[in-house]
Amino acid sequence: MSDQHEKFEQFKALHMGEGSFVMPNPWDAGSARLLQSIGFQALATTSAGYAFASGKRDSEAGLSRREVLDNAAEIVLATPLPVSADLEDGFGAAPEDCNETIRQAIGVGLVGGSIEDATGKASDPLFSLDLATDRVRAAAEACRGQPFLLTARAEGFLWGRHDLDDVIRRLQAFSEAGADVLYAPGLPDLASIETLCREVDKPVNVVMGLKEPFFAVSELAAVGVRRVSVGGSFARAAFGAVRRAALEVFEQGTFGYAHDAMPGAEIAALMSDTHKTERT
Incomplete structure (x- = not known):
């Protein structure tokens, strides 16, 4: 069995049975290695986090399919x-676009990904x-017989x-x-989440950390949620920490932020120790 198939079987197994698991969202290879070290069992990319790190807005056509898949490939290798991926709207309105996006996602080693029903047009x-x-049907056709779990997103509340x-x-x-996992970001309360879980026949993903109210994993598990992601909120938390540090230096001329910083040696221990033989 290939490494990708093994990862797929692991990923699929997480969606079976009772309780909830958390699938956090790294935005690059380094954050993926950090999250792995915490003990999470699966990861998902975030288009928002990657967009912010690239100096772009997370909006319609802000990122190309190639950019998103290249970023996902780096996370897969790290x-x-x-690893599942935020595949936005499939990078095109046509069903054929969604089909091609899934095919390419499988090609970079991803074992899951989501397609949303939002056009990006206000x-x-x-x-x-x-x-x-x-x-969704076209995306599911691309998954048939492949090591890939398809998530379909209904974006109305956003x-x-x-x-x-x-x-x-x-x-x-x-x-x-043909979707394997169902996802409706932005639901307003536990009662709505519980109703959704009761009315569908596939595992449900919810996102926490975007906006209040925030519910504990135990609360979400109790109403039937199987998978919890954090979207771009970890990336925003990182931006928030950098801003607080920068404001302290700029406004106060002090460097107290360094007390809360992760030691460089600890970070280095998480990262790849490969060396370039050709550095030019």
Whole structure:
């Protein structure tokens, strides 16, 4: 069995049974190695975190498919853990675009990834249910017989469409179209999350750390959530720490922030010790 197939089997097994597991979101190889060292069992990329680190906004067409997959490939190579990817809208509106994105994602060693139903356009934020379902179906076709777990996302609550019934209808359709995991970011409360988990037939992912309210993993597990991710919130936490340190130096001329910094030796111990034979 190939390494990718082994990772896929590990990843799939995490979605079975009772309770919840946390799948945090590194934005580069270094943060992936750090999160692995904590003890997490799987990782997922974050388009927001990678965009911020690249000096870009996390928005429609802010990142290309190639950029996202190159970043994901670096994370895959940095850790033995299964890695899933934020594949945004599939990098195109057509079902064929989603199919090709999944094929390329499998090619860089990913064992999972998500396709969302958001268009990125404020005037028309969501794909129609029929087109959104066709997009998931095309993505699922690319997964058939491959070591890849497909997540389908219903983005309505992130775009001001606070209609739980519509989100559930969409996720039920996505499940029937072949999605393995279902994901509705931005649900407002535990009751909504519990209703969603009850009304769908696949494992549910929720994201914590984006905006309040925040629920403990134990609370989410109690209402049926199987997988918890953090989106770009770890990357934002890192930016927040850098800003606090920089403001201390700029405004006070002091360097107390260094007391909370991770020691360089500890960081170095987590990183690759390979050496370049050609450095030019």
